[in-house]
Amino acid sequence: xxxxxxxxxxxxxxxxxxxxxxxxxxxxxxxxxxxxxxxxxxxxxxxxxxxxxxxxxxxxxxxxxxxxxxxxxxxxxxxxxxxxxxxxxxxxxxxxxxxxxxxxxxxxxxxxxxxxxxxxxxxxxxxxxxxxxxxxxxxxxxxxxxxxxxxxxxxxxxxxxxxxxxxxxxxxxxxxxxxxxxxxxxxxxxxxxxxxxxxxxxxxxxxxxxxxxxxxxxxxxxxxxxxxxxxxxxxxxxxxxxxxxxxxxxxxxxxxxxxxxxxxxxxxxxxxxxxxxxxxxxxxxxxxxxxxxxxxxxxxxxxxxxxxxxxxxxxxxxxxxxxxxxxxxxxxxxxxxxxxxxxxxxxxxxxxxxxxxxxxxxxxxxxxxxxxxxxxxxxxxxxxxxxxxxxxx
Numbered sequence: 001x002x003x004x005x006x007x008x009x010x011x012x013x014x015x016x017x018x019x020x021x022x023x024x025x026x027x028x029x030x031x032x033x034x035x036x037x038x039x040x041x042x043x044x045x046x047x048x049x050x051x052x053x054x055x056x057x058x059x060x061x062x063x064x065x066x067x068x069x070x071x072x073x074x075x076x077x078x079x080x081x082x083x084x085x086x087x088x089x090x091x092x093x094x095x096x097x098x099x100x101x102x103x104x105x106x107x108x109x110x111x112x113x114x115x116x117x118x119x120x121x122x123x124x125x126x127x128x129x130x131x132x133x134x135x136x137x138x139x140x141x142x143x144x145x146x147x148x149x150x151x152x153x154x155x156x157x158x159x160x161x162x163x164x165x166x167x168x169x170x171x172x173x174x175x176x177x178x179x180x181x182x183x184x185x186x187x188x189x190x191x192x193x194x195x196x197x198x199x200x201x202x203x204x205x206x207x208x209x210x211x212x213x214x215x216x217x218x219x220x221x222x223x224x225x226x227x228x229x230x231x232x233x234x235x236x237x238x239x240x241x242x243x244x245x246x247x248x249x250x251x252x253x254x255x256x257x258x259x260x261x262x263x264x265x266x267x268x269x270x271x272x273x274x275x276x277x278x279x280x281x282x283x284x285x286x287x288x289x290x291x292x293x294x295x296x297x298x299x300x301x302x303x304x305x306x307x308x309x310x311x312x313x314x315x316x317x318x319x320x321x322x323x324x325x326x327x328x329x330x331x332x333x334x335x336x337x338x339x340x341x342x343x344x345x346x347x348x349x350x351x352x353x354x355x356x357x358x359x360x361x362x363x364x365x366x367x368x369x370x371x372x373x374x375x376x377x378x379x380x381x382x383x384x385x386x387x388x389x390x391x392x393x
Contacts, residue, residue: 033099039322043091046315051084054123057130083119090116094319113316120312121305128304135274136296142267149263153256163248170241177234185227276300 058080066073093109093116100106200210271277271288280299281288 034324035095035099036322036324039318040091040095043094043315043318043322046318047087047091050120050124050311050315051087053127054087055080055084057123057127061126061130080123083123086116086119087123090120090316091319094316095323098320098323098325117309117312117316121308124308124311125304128308129300132274132276132300132303135270136276139267139270139274139277142263142270146260146263146267149256149260153253153260156251156253156256160248160251160253163244163251166244167241167248170237170244173237174234174241177230177237180230181227181234276303279303 058077062073062076066076090113093112096109097106097113100109196212196214198210199213200208202208268289271291274288276296276299277288277291280291280296283299284291284295
């Protein structure tokens, strides 16, 4: 069963609470400021989140780019640990700026905050770049494949042009040789045939001889030799022409076009899934596929460094706002001075007497002026008796 609270215990609790509040108020008055520890806790929570995210990003970065089984993994984690330690300095420095009276110390604290914010900007900007890196890497890889396919197609076009030129060259040579062969054959056919005649007689030994002698036109051997050379050259040209046509037939542009089309489709899909390309295209007013690398990296600097700067100063600003200064910072209460009641009358009595005398003198002057002008009647109406007379009734 629920028991009613003891009134004495409740009264003591209220008294303890009031005494604690009075002590805190007195301490705040004495110091001249009050710190809102709830805001400071939020600022430290933000700092711990930034530190945890920075260390996790450094761990993933080292795991990705360090050599497996090498000490370079731990080497890459030393600097992020130091940066994480520097992160913890920004909130105390922000509080120090508000509570410190010396402007030289305040200036040093401001310099420290700027330095620590630079470290935070570096860590957070690395996290932002790591956020966009997978999509950018995929788009860059797809673009490289597309450029390679386009280069192969351009090289194939050049080879096709050269193969066509060789085929045309060998075709022209073959036609020229055919023409020369026809002309040589016509010339050879136009020459007169062999002339044969019977030759008989007696030689120096007195023997009789009788044989048939045939005489050929001397131009026949020359034209026949030329015709044979043309035929040999024609055979070589025909063989080269066949080889050139075979090589040209193997150069198929359709396969190259298909590779370019597939690479372009993969690149468009990678760009479509890249958020940074979409934002950059929206800013510059172009198609995401037409966005250049310079535009992407220019927008990446804005999209990474600006949020990093905001994250660097957010917790510091919250720490600055968590300190509440009293307006009576220079009063005696704030300085802890107290005045005794017995000594107050010696200090305040001259001021009170001067004030009272001034008020009385001003009042008497006003009454005299009013009586003299007839605006007021004095309370004392007694008249002075004339000489030798009696006083009026």
